[in-house]
Amino acid sequence: MELDRRGAELLFQVLTEREEKNSVAIASNESFSGWTKTFTDPRLCAAIVDRLTFNGAIIQSGTESYRLAHTKAQAEQAQAS
Structure with a gap:
């Protein structure tokens, strides 16, 4: 989803x-390099990434979707029954 400048x-x-002051948690399916699709101003995008990563922890969960894996497991259980 594209976010306008404002x-x-x-x-x-x-x-x-x-x-x-407080923690911020953000989840994204896109790498930081792809955030320019959402934040169309490259300088503003860089500033946002800078704010989020300064003294922050980046947790990468991998490329496998938890929801997809869960749905597949449920379908396999249903077939086994």
Whole structure:
């Protein structure tokens, strides 16, 4: 989903105000390099990534979707029954 400039600026403002005060958790199926699809201004995108990664922890869960794996397991159980 593309975020217009005003929306991206508001998100940046929220991240800036929360910096070093509270935690922020963001989940994305896209790598940081692909965030320019959402944040169309490259400088603003870089600033948002910078805010999120400074003193942060990045957790990569891999490429396998938990929901897809769960659905497949349920389908296999149903077939076995």
